[in-house]
Amino acid sequence: MKFIIKHEIKGRIRISLARKFHTVREADVLEQYLLGLDGVTAAKVYERTADAVIYYKEDREAVLVQVAAFDGQITEKQEMAVKSSGRALNQEYKEKLIQKVLTRFATKTFLPAPVRAVYTSVQAIRYIVKGIHCLVFKRKLHVEVLDATAISVSLLRRDFNTAGSVMFLLGVGELLEEWTHKKSVGDLARSMSLNVEKVWKKVDGTEVLVPLSDVTAGDELTVHMGTVIPLDGVVVSGEAMINQASMTGESQPVRKEPGSYVYAGTALEEGEITFKVEKSAGSTRYERIVQMIEDSEKLKSSVEGKASNLADALVPWSLGGTALTYLLTRNATKALSILMVDFSCALKLAMPLAVLSAMREASQHHITVKGGKFLEAVAEAETIVFDKTGTLTKAKPVVSDVVSFNGMEKEELLRIAACLEEHFPHSMANAVVQEAKKRHLVHEEMHSRVDYIVAHGIATYVGEERVVIGSHHFVFEDEKCTLPEDGKEKFENLPENCSHLYMAIGGQLAAVICIEDPLREEAPSVIRQLKEAGFKRIVMMTGDSERTAAAIAKRVGVDDYFSEVLPEDKARFVEEEKAKGHKVIMIGDGINDSPALSAADAGIAVSEGAEIAREIADITIKKDSLDEVVLLRHLSMDLMKRVHGNYRFVISFNLGLILLGVAGIITPSMSALLHNSSTLAISLKSMTNLLPEEEREEA
Structure with missing residues (x-):
């Protein structure tokens, strides 16, 4: 691929291709290719100028060589991303918005008054039909009736400019609402789409791990x-x-x-x-997620429902106020001033846009929120519960030692453990599997069916001998395994700063795998910031021993901790807190966190946790940092402030317009202009980012 470098600074290059513009697909294909290059951290392609901006780590020359090698071919996974790209959607709605503005300008500037009157009357038919349908067939006084009435009265008074302005601003509002809704849903769907790379395929009765693209x-x-x-x-x-x-x-x-x-x-x-x-594999999963999100009530938070209900409830009052003003004053102009001010338009438009835009902004920070009500829950929660392993501690603990108790070599014991653990991805299991890979320990499947006992361990048979691996409680109490006589002293001197994974073969302890689970560097700071953000109780729950739990709890600064808990214990605690009237957030990463994640008002799955946890959770954080939890809290609280601020502005501003209209200070056309302009302004404001610039940059 031929290109020239237009501008560059360290870590960033802007290139221009030897063409005038890209099609949408060409831009998406190139962008996916650039994002997949070694050393590239981010990339953006501009289809109208055929430019691309590339952010890279260190090796500039290597990046440029890879860029030059582009031949238009991309991987199947990248092709799926291209199919679900939002670029075409953005271009479509930008063109629609420009077309609407140009059409309005052209009709006002170049059409003669009689022709403009006919054009405006024809355009009004759609709104009038919607109003009649709502009133006659649905038997409801909703916003469509108010819009139709305002437009119809303007036409009857031969005030075509006012009617045209009302319809133009309503049309722009509809376009912006539709665009933001589709874009937010699309962003959310892309972040929710599966990212499965390998699967277990049945080949001649044996399970073989293969790339998903081979299926x-x-x-x-x-x-x-x-x-x-x-x-x-x-x-x-x-x-x-x-x-x-x-x-x-x-x-x-x-x-x-x-x-x-x-x-x-x-x-x-x-x-x-x-x-x-x-x-x-294809785009059907993405399309189904889009449909699911659009149909799901999860998108509706209570503030959105309240706005919609209040908007519809105010319509009869607006119509009644119009009629009453006319009866008392016999002044059609004053009465019409009330009709031109529609509370419901701003309420119904601004609130959903604010929530969807907040969800979109969250996705920019690697946070997927599956519904507006979960942002509301995060803003109002008083209690937050953390799982320990993989959440407060790092998602990738490491094996520090393998202590043998049956005379077998450490490598062989680790090989057996990895063979079992690779079927059930959790942070400790991943540590065992990664350590085996690090030591180049390869294995064939040597065991029979593997049974996973949640929060306890794994059991299977290797040959004729039963092999179990898991917690102390599971191995020694549930499975009744014994400790070799000559291993007591070694057992008592196991390092206390490590978590221990016990493996028994044939009923006797064979090995203890010592796993270091380093605390996340940001954990103490995050806990402190969450307290400052208004959480009254921060709790840590773990299946680990009392000794380990106490040490971690002290280091991070949580208010309470619970050790040696089972999945049902975590879920029970969440339910008890909710029964006390507290809103509860649960943050976890493992299979054993799933019941509590489901029970919480908002369940948050972090980083590289178990797939089931990410699927069940209401919110997922893809970035490997707890700092996003603090950012999510601030984003949610800022959203609620914006929503309540919108309420106050809409009610006070529109009430002011009504009073000015009834007093005869402003005309109906001015009321309509100010009302629709304020609706458009508050909608545009609701679509802007909530977090301040410095906080976005830190993220």
């Missing part, structure tokens, strides 16, 4: 407990309980057995299934 219709895939179903298909063997809330809205898990249909993106909570793929 075609008719292949059989196996899905284990705690993971997300990657594609649509029909179950051929096994039974499972599937959480389909994100797809169908069902609150309870659904039982799936041979012959049942399963959907991509739904989470397997219990059991294990093998299913035949019906559709290979």
Whole structure:
């Protein structure tokens, strides 16, 4: 690909291609290619100028060589991103907005008055029909009736300028609302779309880990407990309980057995299934998420519902006020001044735009919010509950040592542990698997069916011997495993600064895997900032021992902590706090956090947690930092301030217009102009970012 460098500073290059412009698809393809290059941290392509801005880390020459090698080809994963790009949508609505403004200018400037009157009357038909339909067929006095009445009265008074202005501003408002809604939904859907790279494929009766791009219709895939179903298909063997809330809205898990249909993106909570793929990877998942979001009541927060209800409730008062003013004053101009001021227009438009724009802004900070009501919950919550492992501590703990108790080599014990743990991705399991990779320990599947006991451990058979790996409670109390006689002293001297993963073979302890779970550097600061942001109680809950929990709790500065808890204990605590009248946020990353995430007013899944946690959670944070939790709190609180500020402005400003109109100080056309201009202004304001510039830059 030929290009020239137009401008550059360290870490940033702006290039221009040897053409006048890009099509939307060409721009998207190039942008996805640039984003996938080694060393590139961000990229933006401008289709109208055929320019591209590239942000890179260090090796400038290597980046330029890769850019020059572009031949128009991209990966299947990048192609899926291109298909769901929002670039075409933005271009479409920019053109619609420009066309509407130019049409309004041209009709006012160049059309003769008689022609303009006919044009305005024809344009009014749509609004009048909507008003009649709402009044006659729906039997409701909603905003459509008020708009139709205002436009009709203006036409009857031969005030075509006022009628045209009202329709123009209503049209611009509709366009902006539709554009922002579709863009916000699209941004949200893209961030919710699956990012599955590898799956377990059944090949000659054996599970083989393969790239998702290698799967075609008719292949059989196996899905284990705690993971997300990657594609649509029909179950051929096994039974499972599937959480389909994100797809169908069902609150309870659904039982799936041979012959049942399963959907991509739904989470397997219990059991294990093998299913035949019906559709290979494509854009259908994205499109279904878009539909789900648009249909879902989750998008509606109570403030949006309140705005909509209040808007409709004010319509009869506006019509009644108009009639009463005319009866008392016999002055049509004063009466019409009330009719031209529509509270409901601003209320219905500005509130949803504010919420959707806040969701869009959150997505810019790697935060996916699945509905407006969850932002409201974050703003109003008093209690916040943190899981420890992978949340307050780093998402990638590391293995510091493997202590052998049965005479086997450390590498062999680690190989067995990794073979089991790779089926159930959690932070400690990932540490074992990564350490095995680091030591170049490869393995064949040496075990039978693997059973995962939530919050306890894993059990299977290797040959004739039962192998278990998990917590002290699971291995020694539930499984009744014993400690070798010659290993007591070694056992008592295990390092206290580590978490311990116990593995027993044939009923006897074989190894203790010592795992360092470093505290996130930002955790103490985040806890302090959350207290400053208004949280009255910050709690840490963990399945770890009392000793480990106490040490972490002291270092981070939480108000309370609970150790050795089970998943149901976390969910029970959340329910108890809610029963006391407190709004509760739960933050976690693992399979065992799922019940509490579902129970909380807002469940937040962080970073590289278990897929089921991310699927069930109401909010997901993709950036590997807890600082985003503080940012989310500030964003949510700022949203509520904006919403309440909008209420005060709409009511006071429009009430002022009514009083001025009734007093005869301003004309109906001026009332309409000021009202619609204020509606447009508050809507545009509601679409702007909430966080101050410095906070956005820090993020």
